[in-house]
Amino acid sequence: MTKSTETLTQSGLLAVLLQRQRYRVIQLAWRRAQRKRVGAAFWNTLIWARRRLTAPELVNGPRHT
Numbered sequence: 001m002t003k004s005t006e007t008l009t010q011s012g013l014l015a016v017l018l019q020r021q022r023y024r025v026i027q028l029a030w031r032r033a034q035r036k037r038v039g040a041a042f043w044n045t046l047i048w049a050r051r052r053l054t055a056p057e058l059v060n061g062p063r064h065t
Helices: 013-054
Strands: none
Touching: none
16 A cells, blocks of 8 residues: 655645744844844934034024024
Protein backbone atom coordinates (compact mmCIF):
# COMPACT_ATOMS: atom_id res chain seq x y z
CA MET A 1 0.00 0.00 0.00
CA THR A 2 1.15 3.50 -0.70
CA LYS A 3 0.76 6.22 1.86
CA SER A 4 -0.71 9.46 0.54
CA THR A 5 1.29 12.59 1.13
CA GLU A 6 -0.43 15.26 3.19
CA THR A 7 -1.08 18.65 1.64
CA LEU A 8 0.21 21.85 3.20
CA THR A 9 -3.20 22.53 4.69
CA GLN A 10 -3.54 19.07 6.16
CA SER A 11 -0.08 19.10 7.68
CA GLY A 12 -0.52 22.58 9.17
CA LEU A 13 2.50 23.94 7.31
CA LEU A 14 0.39 26.43 5.39
CA ALA A 15 -0.70 28.10 8.62
CA VAL A 16 2.91 28.31 9.78
CA LEU A 17 4.08 29.75 6.46
CA LEU A 18 1.30 32.35 6.40
CA GLN A 19 1.99 33.31 10.01
CA ARG A 20 5.69 33.85 9.27
CA GLN A 21 4.90 35.85 6.16
CA ARG A 22 2.49 38.06 8.10
CA TYR A 23 5.09 38.59 10.83
CA ARG A 24 7.70 39.60 8.25
CA VAL A 25 5.33 42.07 6.58
CA ILE A 26 4.52 43.66 9.94
CA GLN A 27 8.22 43.85 10.85
CA LEU A 28 9.12 45.50 7.54
CA ALA A 29 6.34 48.06 7.92
CA TRP A 30 7.45 48.83 11.47
CA ARG A 31 11.10 49.25 10.42
CA ARG A 32 10.11 51.50 7.53
CA ALA A 33 8.01 53.68 9.84
CA GLN A 34 10.82 53.79 12.40
CA ARG A 35 13.34 54.93 9.77
CA LYS A 36 10.88 57.58 8.64
CA ARG A 37 10.43 58.89 12.21
CA VAL A 38 14.18 58.94 12.88
CA GLY A 39 14.84 60.67 9.57
CA ALA A 40 12.17 63.27 10.24
CA ALA A 41 13.58 63.99 13.70
CA PHE A 42 17.08 64.34 12.24
CA TRP A 43 16.01 66.76 9.52
CA ASN A 44 13.82 68.76 11.90
CA THR A 45 16.84 69.22 14.17
CA LEU A 46 19.01 70.39 11.28
CA ILE A 47 16.35 72.76 9.97
CA TRP A 48 15.76 74.20 13.46
CA ALA A 49 19.50 74.75 13.97
CA ARG A 50 19.89 76.37 10.54
CA ARG A 51 16.97 78.72 11.13
CA ARG A 52 18.37 79.61 14.53
CA LEU A 53 21.78 80.42 13.07
CA THR A 54 20.50 82.37 10.05
CA ALA A 55 17.66 84.27 11.69
CA PRO A 56 18.04 88.04 11.67
CA GLU A 57 18.93 89.29 15.11
CA LEU A 58 17.05 92.11 16.74
CA VAL A 59 19.34 94.84 18.06
CA ASN A 60 17.03 96.56 20.52
CA GLY A 61 13.89 94.50 20.11
CA PRO A 62 10.84 95.46 18.07
CA ARG A 63 9.92 99.16 17.86
CA HIS A 64 6.50 100.28 18.97
CA THR A 65 5.40 103.86 18.25
